[in-house]
Every structure is written in C-alpha cells, then in structure tokens.
Amino acid sequence: MDQAKRERLVAKGWKVGSVSDFLDLTAEESILVEIKLALSQNLKERRQKLMTQTELASKMSSSQPRIAKAENGDTSVSIELLIRAMLATGATPQDIGQVIAGVR
Amino acid sequence: MDQAKRERLVAKGWKVGSVSDFLDLTAEESILVEIKLALSQNLKERRQKLMTQTELASKMSSSQPRIAKAENGDTSVSIELLIRAMLATGATPQDIGQVIAGVR
DNA sequence: GCCTTCTATATCATATTTGATATATTAATA
DNA sequence: TATTAATATATCAAATATGATATAGAAGGC
Numbered sequence: 001m002d003q004a005k006r007e008r009l010v011a012k013g014w015k016v017g018s019v020s021d022f023l024d025l026t027a028e029e030s031i032l033v034e035i036k037l038a039l040s041q042n043l044k045e046r047r048q049k050l051m052t053q054t055e056l057a058s059k060m061s062s063s064q065p066r067i068a069k070a071e072n073g074d075t076s077v078s079i080e081l082l083i084r085a086m087l088a089t090g091a092t093p094q095d096i097g098q099v100i101a102g103v104r
Numbered sequence: 105m106d107q108a109k110r111e112r113l114v115a116k117g118w119k120v121g122s123v124s125d126f127l128d129l130t131a132e133e134s135i136l137v138e139i140k141l142a143l144s145q146n147l148k149e150r151r152q153k154l155m156t157q158t159e160l161a162s163k164m165s166s167s168q169p170r171i172a173k174a175e176n177g178d179t180s181v182s183i184e185l186l187i188r189a190m191l192a193t194g195a196t197p198q199d200i201g202q203v204i205a206g207v208r
Numbered sequence: 209g210c211c212t213t214c215t216a217t218a219t220c221a222t223a224t225t226t227g228a229t230a231t232a233t234t235a236a237t238a
Numbered sequence: 239t240a241t242t243a244a245t246a247t248a249t250c251a252a253a254t255a256t257g258a259t260a261t262a263g264a265a266g267g268c
Contacts, residue, residue, distance in 0.1 A: 031197060054245090064244085066226075066228095077225080156215085175215090180256085214266100223255080237242085
C-alpha cells in the first residue's frame with residue numbers, strides 16, 4: 001500500500017494510532033474504509049452544489065452536525081447514513097453504485 | 105409502485121404491517137430497502153457457491169445466525185454488515201457497485 | 209427409523225450509531 | 239471591525255445493530 005493512500009486513510013483518525021496498527025487492517029477492512037471515504041467525498045461534492053448542511057439534514061431528519069461528520073469521514077458515521085444522505089441529494093442507485101465501483 | 109415490487113418488499117416484514125404504512129415510505133426509504141434486498145440476495149448467491157454460513161461467519165468474525173439474517177433480508181442487518189459479508193466472499197468494490205447500480 | 213450438516217429463529221447483554229443540543233470556528237460581506 | 243451564515247467539534251441519552259448462545263427445522267445419507 002502506498003504512502004499517499006495511507007495518509008489519506010490515516011488523515012481522519014481511521015482506527016489507527018500507529019502505522020503498525022494500520023497495517024493490521026485486513027484487505028477487506030481497508031476496502032470498507034475506502035468505500036466510506038469515497039461516499040463521504042462524493043456526498044460533500046453533491047451537497048455543496050445544491051444546499052447547506054442544515055437543509056440536507058432537515059430533508060433527511062438528521063442534524064447538521066451529523067452531516068458535517070458524514071462529509072468529513074468521521075468514523076462514527078455508518079454507510080447507511082452516507083447512502084441515505086446521497087439519496088437525499090437526489091443521487092440514484094446508479095450514482096451510488098458508480099462511486100463504490102470506483103474504489104481502487 | 106407496482107404490486108410485484110410491493111409484495112417483494114413486504115415479504116420479509118419490511119417496516120410494514122399494512123399497505124398504508126407501506127405507502128408512507130418515502131421514495132428514498134424505499135430505494136434504501138431495495139438496495140439492502142439486492143445486496144442480501146447477491147450475498148446469498150455468492151456465498152452458496154463458495155462456503156457455508158458458518159464458514160463465512162468465521163471469516164468475518166460474525167456468527168452463523170447473523171449471516172442467516174443478512175441473507176434473508178432481516179431488517180436488523182445494516183448495509184455495513186452486508187458489504188462486509190460481500191467482501192468476505194471475495195467480492196470487489198466493482199461487484200458491490202454493480203449490485204447497487206442494478207436497483208430499479 | 210437415526211445421525212449429521214446446514215440453515216433459521218429466539219433471546220440478550222454489549223457495542224455502535226443516532227439525533228439533539230450547545231458552542232466553537234470559519235468565511236464572507238457590509 | 240461587527241455581523242451573519244455556514245460548518246465543525248463536543249457531549250450525551252436513546253435507539254439500533256452486534257456477536258454469542260441455545261435450539262429448532264430441513265435435507266440428506268445410512
């Protein structure tokens with residue numbers, strides 16, 4: 001795994017406190033993290049073009065802080081919430097599938 | 105929404121006890137349910153070709169009953185677990201993206 | 209019939225994720 | 239600079255998801 005990718009993953013506190021901890025991520029765990037980050041980034045791009053975090057939150061009965069966390073790749077945010085948020089921005093299953101398929 | 109799809113969704117107790125309850129699903133909620141069902145079905149197909157539920161469970165530090173629920177579209181199963189299970193069967197992000205993109 | 213393997217169902221204590229709230233920070237603009 | 243809008247961070251009680259365990263069915267071979 002290359003340095004750039006590692007830094008990208010480590011950036012937001014993704015489970016790691018040290019490099020060796022990081023290396024203990026199985027391949028599957030690491031892919032899962034990348035899927036979350038990809039959804040997170042895409043959500044932010046979509047949402048910024050359309051509305052504020054507060055507006056999106058109200059559309060999906062969530063809260064602005066939760067949207068902020070979702071867009072910043074916070075580890076406490078589930079894939080479920082990321083997908084619900086994408087859908088609330090008008091994303092289709094095709095859009096979402098494409099984001100996930102684009103990982104790696 | 106057509107009858108066939110409704111029956112498919114209602115089949116496993118998806119939030120509904122009555123038709124009117126069902127109709128209270130927003131478009132987004134309904135898409136989310138369909139994404140889960142699509143992942144669920146695909147997981148079952150993949151897993152059956154490769155291993156038992158017990159084997160898959162141990163590969164991903166889960167339990168056989170949880171895999172059974174995942175494959176049967178139980179409402180208590182998160183998208184996260186479905187994707188972790190797919191990955192444990194060797195599915196790639198492309199495989200997963202394709203399943204989601206295939207919804208609707 | 210019995211035995212074995214696989215899958216489904218039920219229960220439950222624990223862990224994670226949630227929206228809400230308060231508040232801090234940042235950005236833009238008058 | 240002061241004001242405002244937008245976003246980020248912190249905390250927390252409630253809701254949801256979790257793996258574990260026990261056990262029941264189902265399907266097949268003997």
